[in-house]
Amino acid sequence: xxSTELLDKxxxxxxxxxxxxxxxxxxxxxxxxxxxxxxxxxxxxxxxFERGFVLYHDSAKATGLGVPEEISRAHxxxxxxxxxxxxxxxLAHSSAGVAVxxxxxxxxxxxxxxxxxxxxxxxxxxxxxxxxxxxxxxAGDRDGVRLAAVGAALDLIVKxxx
Amino acid sequence: xxSTELLDKxxxxxxxxxxxxxxxxxxxxxxxxxxxxxxxxxxxxxxxFERGFVLYHDSAKATGLGVPEEISRAHxxxxxxxxxxxxxxxLAHSSAGVAVxxxxxxxxxxxxxxxxxxxxxxxxxxxxxxxxxxxxxxAGDRDGVRLAAVGAALDLIVKxxx
Numbered sequence: 001x002x003s004t005e006l007l008d009k010x011x012x013x014x015x016x017x018x019x020x021x022x023x024x025x026x027x028x029x030x031x032x033x034x035x036x037x038x039x040x041x042x043x044x045x046x047x048x049f050e051r052g053f054v055l056y057h058d059s060a061k062a063t064g065l066g067v068p069e070e071i072s073r074a075h076x077x078x079x080x081x082x083x084x085x086x087x088x089x090x091l092a093h094s095s096a097g098v099a100v101x102x103x104x105x106x107x108x109x110x111x112x113x114x115x116x117x118x119x120x121x122x123x124x125x126x127x128x129x130x131x132x133x134x135x136x137x138x139a140g141d142r143d144g145v146r147l148a149a150v151g152a153a154l155d156l157i158v159k160x161x162x
Numbered sequence: 163x164x165s166t167e168l169l170d171k172x173x174x175x176x177x178x179x180x181x182x183x184x185x186x187x188x189x190x191x192x193x194x195x196x197x198x199x200x201x202x203x204x205x206x207x208x209x210x211f212e213r214g215f216v217l218y219h220d221s222a223k224a225t226g227l228g229v230p231e232e233i234s235r236a237h238x239x240x241x242x243x244x245x246x247x248x249x250x251x252x253l254a255h256s257s258a259g260v261a262v263x264x265x266x267x268x269x270x271x272x273x274x275x276x277x278x279x280x281x282x283x284x285x286x287x288x289x290x291x292x293x294x295x296x297x298x299x300x301a302g303d304r305d306g307v308r309l310a311a312v313g314a315a316l317d318l319i320v321k322x323x324x
Contacts, residue, residue, distance in 0.1 A: 033195025
């Protein structure tokens, strides 16, 4: 169900985490479990992938993983600040040594002037290191945007572990 | 990325939850986010799908959603008892009015004499009602077992809401 390209990225993220001796956690809004679903499509992931948090409804985003509501109000639920907070929150709510978070507008509705449909923020956090945050604007339909975000999240895990 | 059949099941689960005036939560081990990923492939799910918990590593299963470790030790992580506990735990850890949980052995490794590879337990919980639990043994490879479990989980949401 996932492309060979995505499965290769998942295998690289797992290998990087194994080499670093850490486990992976995820926090997802628009991809809603597809990052964790893709990582675990690789057999043997259970030694390295620990857990995932899917925050979808506004009530979940507001109360999940301890991102202060003021940050969400000030910057929007789809923002570098909230995504960084979710990645660091996933670290704090797990025993993982690296966590990746994704927020975005997969479409067809949603988006804003500043962040049109296709915009996704990806953040990767490790304890004691600066959290990496990227902004992407992906083309494509809902599926296409979500799968592109999965690929970017897997890549950012590898970058943060390098 | 999900078949039309699965997307139809997801749309039916969302429609049933909307009709009942409740939100949906998920707790997944072997499907690891594919149930939440499939539900949210349907545009407009954000009003009805609330949040999901992916518990993959043993440390996550032991500490996630409050299922007592004795239950896991006595019955195994892939069991009716643990799956029921996860569904009820997802209700307790959310504002959702219906929660579905999946545990299983997707293969190629794992499984036991009692629960061979392909065995999945699905549970659906609603406050004040008995939790429904089903056991399935699905044929197919890792992808096939996981996607069959997604379908069974979506169907059980509809059954518990009927």
